[in-house]
Amino acid sequence: MNRARSTAVPASENVLSKALRGFGGALRNQGRIIGASGLGRIGAVIILFFGVIAILAPWLALHDPWETLRDASNKVAIMRPPSWDYPLGTTTLGRDILSQMIYATRATMIIGLISGVVSIAIGANIGLMAGYYGGKLDEVLMRFTDIIYGMPFLPFIIVLISLFGRSQWFVVLAIVVIIWRTSARVVRAQTLALKQRQFVSAAKARGCSNLRIIYRHIMPNILPLLLLYTAFNIAWSIIAEAGASFLGFGDPDQLTWGGMLYDLWISGKSRVAWWWFAAPSIAIVLLVSALVFVSRAYEEVANPRLRQR
């Protein structure tokens, strides 16, 4: 039975459908890994929820997030607590917090995703190169990583902003520069262990080039680890972005959750406007914990000892 299936497949399939099926299979696989743990499932649902909001932001928001709203009696709706008309309340400038949240979700997720993915790409490549080639290259790359370890995030972003001005891209840059270092070290350690394995020397013996061994043989073997650190890095980026924006280092024209908290702080109403404070804080905590839950599910794949028996 098994035999009939596997011989029939390669002959009758074209490349595209095979690739699609492979991709679908890989996706299903990831789904199974995350779905296997209860927390992972919850995390995935939360991420999906925020993801949908981020994508559909312009259609979901009832108001322009910068618009000063007026109520039925044509009075400016300043500092309204949550009500039927303003589900999450309004700001001191009469802006709708729900609409602000929806747009801020989009910006926050884009910043988190870009910083997370770029940082893992840098960290993984540096780790792979250092671990695989060893010797001088390893020495140079790892000492460079050590130097980055000595770089504090906030002073770095302050310098960036005072030199070039406030922009969300500087926040992304500062986050990426700081967080790739951990993934680089972890990937290097894994690479060091993997390159001692027989299949690597066998690949070398059959004439595989170094780059081919690195990207075709070592990287797929550390994929669970990479996904784990991607989730970590995204979570860390979101926290770092919120922190930087709250301190006023973010882009003033870009709404993010941290930026909303900054607006609250400078309005001086932080003791009164609990609704203004609650929405972005809860969103940050929810999304970051969701990412941590999903990464926990991956961690069990990367480190089977954590699995419950």
Add this chain to the structure above:
Amino acid sequence: MLLDIQDLKVHYATNQGVVKAVDGVTLSIGENEVVGIAGESGCGKTTLIKSLLRLLPGTAAVSADRLAFRGRDLQGLSDREFRKQILWNEISLVPQSAMNSLDPVYRVGEQVVEAIRAHVETPRRQARERVAHLFDVVGLQASLMDNYPHEFSGGMRQRAMIAMALALEPSLIIMDEPTTGLDVLVQERIIRKLLEIRREIKSSILLITHDISVIAEMSDRIGIMYAGRLMELASATDLFEQTHHPYTLGLKNAFPSIKALDRELISIPGSPPNLIGTLAGCAFEGRCPFAVSACASERPAETEVGPSHRVACHRLGDVETMRIQASEKSTWQSSKSAA
């Protein structure tokens, strides 16, 4: 002549001194010939073949008077040229512990396809057909090529590695301990298969093992290595029937023979010498019961004692007495290292 090795040396510079892992090996392999290299662990067998395939780390200093493949000088080739032109096209390898040599994340057939396509431009489908054929040759069902390595048994993985080595019909296949780690029955089946394959394709085989019986079964010529040097090199029959070197005599004692089942097995006392620094005399001197003073001070030259039978020993004149005395257990206990 397929492969011609003259005075090959592999040295490692360490803090304690130079380690001479391979110390002057001269060996040639003809077309369609199986040459076996036997010797105990750590005597440089694997280093020898790794130096041939350029798989040694950069810290190894490899030198040879001559290293030629079908008359073509291998030392002059760049690593890239060697990888593209010689490796796998002409010389392939069944690595040591081949069972662990498959990448766990790819299907087995896919890895053989990779080996083929890395060297010859072949459409994927054609490469897959070739793999199916190769699986058939080594006695695996072709349908298994879409399985993952963990779904294979040890013997099956071994066969898959052999299939991979055969992929481009190289003129020389180097097998490093091809049957080590397999149980005797699987071992027997693999050897049968190898002999069968050998009759079909015209490749030469360089077989490395510490298992004398495997080597005796498969090889046309056998070399005995000790401490990085070739002690004796002879045709398979001559090596066992016209043994000249005391070390070979000792090895013969240590293995059971079907002709004398009640014979007591005698091991050689002591262990191989430290390879750091220069061994002035014969490498086996410390463990040899027949050692004389010249053995400690002067390295014995390799002497022809018969047609394609070379031995490196000072006491070739006394070979008859040595053969008689070597079968006595007391003889071996009289050597320097046993005392």
